[in-house]
Amino acid sequence: MTFSxxxxxxxxxxxxxxxxxxxxxGMIVLADRYTYTAFARDATRGxxxxxxxxxxxxxxxxxxxxxxxxxxxxxxxxxxxxxVKLKFYEAGMDMGWSSNPNESFxxxxxxxxxxxDRIVDEFGLQVVDAAGSITAQQRLVRELIAPHLxxxxxxxxxxxxxxx
Amino acid sequence: xxxxxxxxxxxxxxxxxxGRYYGRGVPYLPIDGYPGKLIxxxxxDGVGRSTQIQLLREWLEVxxxxxxxxxxxxxxxxQPTIELAKAxxxxxxxTFVxxxxxxxxxxxxxxxxxxxxxxxxxLSDRYIFTALARAGVRGIDRQWLRNLYGFxxxxxxxxxxxVDVETxxxxxxxxxxxxxxxxxxxxxxxxxxxxxxxxxxxxLLREYTSMADEFHFRNIxxxxxxxxxxxxxxxxxxxxxxxxx
Numbered sequence: 001m002t003f004s005x006x007x008x009x010x011x012x013x014x015x016x017x018x019x020x021x022x023x024x025x026g027m028i029v030l031a032d033r034y035t036y037t038a039f040a041r042d043a044t045r046g047x048x049x050x051x052x053x054x055x056x057x058x059x060x061x062x063x064x065x066x067x068x069x070x071x072x073x074x075x076x077x078x079x080x081x082x083x084v085k086l087k088f089y090e091a092g093m094d095m096g097w098s099s100n101p102n103e104s105f106x107x108x109x110x111x112x113x114x115x116x117d118r119i120v121d122e123f124g125l126q127v128v129d130a131a132g133s134i135t136a137q138q139r140l141v142r143e144l145i146a147p148h149l150x151x152x153x154x155x156x157x158x159x160x161x162x163x164x
Numbered sequence: 165x166x167x168x169x170x171x172x173x174x175x176x177x178x179x180x181x182x183g184r185y186y187g188r189g190v191p192y193l194p195i196d197g198y199p200g201k202l203i204x205x206x207x208x209d210g211v212g213r214s215t216q217i218q219l220l221r222e223w224l225e226v227x228x229x230x231x232x233x234x235x236x237x238x239x240x241x242x243q244p245t246i247e248l249a250k251a252x253x254x255x256x257x258x259t260f261v262x263x264x265x266x267x268x269x270x271x272x273x274x275x276x277x278x279x280x281x282x283x284x285x286x287l288s289d290r291y292i293f294t295a296l297a298r299a300g301v302r303g304i305d306r307q308w309l310r311n312l313y314g315f316x317x318x319x320x321x322x323x324x325x326x327v328d329v330e331t332x333x334x335x336x337x338x339x340x341x342x343x344x345x346x347x348x349x350x351x352x353x354x355x356x357x358x359x360x361x362x363x364x365x366x367x368l369l370r371e372y373t374s375m376a377d378e379f380h381f382r383n384i385x386x387x388x389x390x391x392x393x394x395x396x397x398x399x400x401x402x403x404x405x406x407x408x409x
Contacts, residue, residue, distance in 0.1 A: 001190050001269045001272070001273060001315055002241065002266060002269040002270040002273055004269075005262060005265050005266035005269050006266050008262050008266075009259055009262035009263050009265075009266055012256070012258045012259045012262050013256070013259050016256045016258065016259065045192075046190075046191050046192035047190075047191065047192075048188035048189070048191050050188060051187070051188040051311065051314055051315070054174075054308070054311040054312075055311070055312060057308060058258060058308070
């Protein structure tokens with residue numbers, strides 16, 4: 001619960017300083033992770049799903065939300081290839097599910113992925129197959145973004161109600 | 165808007181039994197049947213809460229109760245961050261609210277719930293009503309706030325040390341002077357700290373009053389002497405902890 005609120009506080013700060021001002025100025029904001037990360041991660045840690053959604057109701061609804069989906073083995077391979085040690089919280093070691101970081105990661109991130117699948121349907125996230133090549137992914141991403149960048153698209157009003 | 169007494173309100177509302185979560189709670193921490201008691205002492209700045217809590221604690225301990233104290237912004241995790249944020253003037257009112265909620269969540273998980281489980285009397289120097297009042301004055305959506313604090317536990321007793329703004333001004337000036345946040349200077353209603361303090365504290369008092377009935381506040385006249393207030397607290401706490409019938 002505390003972990004969840006700490007992240008929400010950080011998010012609120014970034015929303016108000018880094019996201020809303022450029023949106024008001026008509027700029028494009030690319031957010032690397034958004035509230036959906038919190039929905040997935042916090043629910044996996046046992047926080048009430050509905051409560052987290054209501055907590056983040058001050059967030060701006062994105063014009064487009066992309067979800068890069070990978071099987072758990074692929075993400076584990078990529079991470080372990082890049083660095084030796086998995087991060088404590090990333091591996092969900094705080095859950096006490098396994099004392100082996102790799103096994104813990106598999107269990108925890110597996111549960112997170114299941115939450116994401118739920119969220120994809122609930123919020124209409126666009127799924128990108130992240131097991132594919134970078135080029136294929138980037139082409140798909142460009143296709144998905146293009147309609148939002150058509151002339152006048154920047155005129156579109158986003159749902160800017162920061163508080164409540 | 166629904167009426168304040170409507171217990172169908174999601175999140176923190178007055179229709180909840182003491183010792184239970186107000187709303188959706190902390191799903192991984194079931195608290196039903198815990199033997200401890202949660203007693204909240206509310207009131208604005210300068211009403212003498214800490215003096216009363218100290219006296220109450222000594223008295224309870226002499227009676228043989230185990231007592232744990234917890235206070236607003238006192239979590240070891242968040243206190244330094246909150247102090248820093250207050251000092252640096254970059255704090256938006258929404259971020260402010262969330263920092264307080266984080267501090268409260270930390271104390272709830274680490275102090276309050278374990279103490280209730282072990283059968284302690286938990287004396288809380290301020291409780292969520294302070295957060296609801298401060299945020300309410302700052303125009304944060306009330307329903308959102310109540311949902312936010314749906315993880316809080318409804319106290320067994322809430323004492324509200326009630327004071328009028330004139331008395332409060334006298335006390336605060338005599339004790340240490342008016343400070344930026346207590347005067348609501350962040351609301352930018354003017355440069356004059358006295359006027360701002362008066363207007364802000366008046367609004368806060370109105371917020372507390374608006375919650376009094378719903379959350380079953382036990383009002384105590386904070387203009388009375390320290391001894392009188394303490395006597396009143398002890399009388400009511402004793403009646404609750406050791407009913408004679």
